[in-house]
Amino acid sequence: MVKSKFSISLHIMTLLAYYPGEWHSSAKIAESLKINPVLVRKELKALKSSGLIDSKEGKNGGVKLGKSAKNISLADIFEAVKGSSHVLNLSSNVPDVSCKIGGQINEKLLSIFDEVDNAIIDILEPQSLEAFKNQF
Amino acid sequence: MVKSKFSISLHIMTLLAYYPGEWHSSAKIAESLKINPVLVRKELKALKSSGLIDSKEGKNGGVKLGKSAKNISLADIFEAVKGSSHVLNLSSNVPDVSCKIGGQINEKLLSIFDEVDNAIIDILEPQSLEAFKNQF
């Protein structure tokens, strides 16, 4: 997972929750976040596949929340962003497999990565987008 | 935090725990992990500042555990690696500060990043390096 993706997606979702019912264009969102519109649209793609937003093509189109902010948790956003990757990573190099440790370390690490991701989900699950938005 | 640093440091620590009492050179460790010796020495620096390893300069020098693997938790290693950074990141761009959300989002995100890091520490705290090493 790209570490800043969660920040970008939560920022987008907060904007949508703050101005509910409106269709927001990726250009306007990008202007607010000061990032490229194409990057915004890539993030929106993941959020849409997870059912967190709706989108409308054509003139006056854009995106808006797919359900009430009360029914969206920060964990939902985290999971949408994370996809099948982990927050932590293996080293890109393959360790010496003839070594007792090196031959098995990656599977043990992956197991820890799952635990870590689940711990993050557990801490974010009780936090609603509605509550987060209300801080502003 | 560089996401793969934790993997590298845990791999190193597992090697040291598996062959306790021996002085391991960064060259040998690097050979086992298949990464550059200088990168190993950089990881060792953080582990040493946290008191997790001892080092000896000069011929026949190297590194070894600074205390029993039973008294080292995976959270200790995580914290050594993480330093003052977070597992998650802000976007590198500064959002539109004239926007109600953009002006305050980063401080709210940082607060979540702290919670996330603490959740990871909580899940890793009960796991000792000794137990991890014994899986191999």
Added chain:
DNA sequence: TTGTACTGTAATAATTTTAATTACAGTAAA
């Protein structure tokens, strides 16, 4: 007392990853 094998660290180069940019097909409202 000198060679050898290390740590520790800096500087730089190569590589990979991430973000930005450009471009355009498709869609729907006006």
Added chain:
DNA sequence: TTTACTGTAATTAAAATTATTACAGTACAA
């Protein structure tokens, strides 16, 4: 039928990560 969008691909630019080279300092040992 023009305009303003989504959606996506391809390419370029920038940033972050990893590797490499180099060398000063240390300690053991012949």
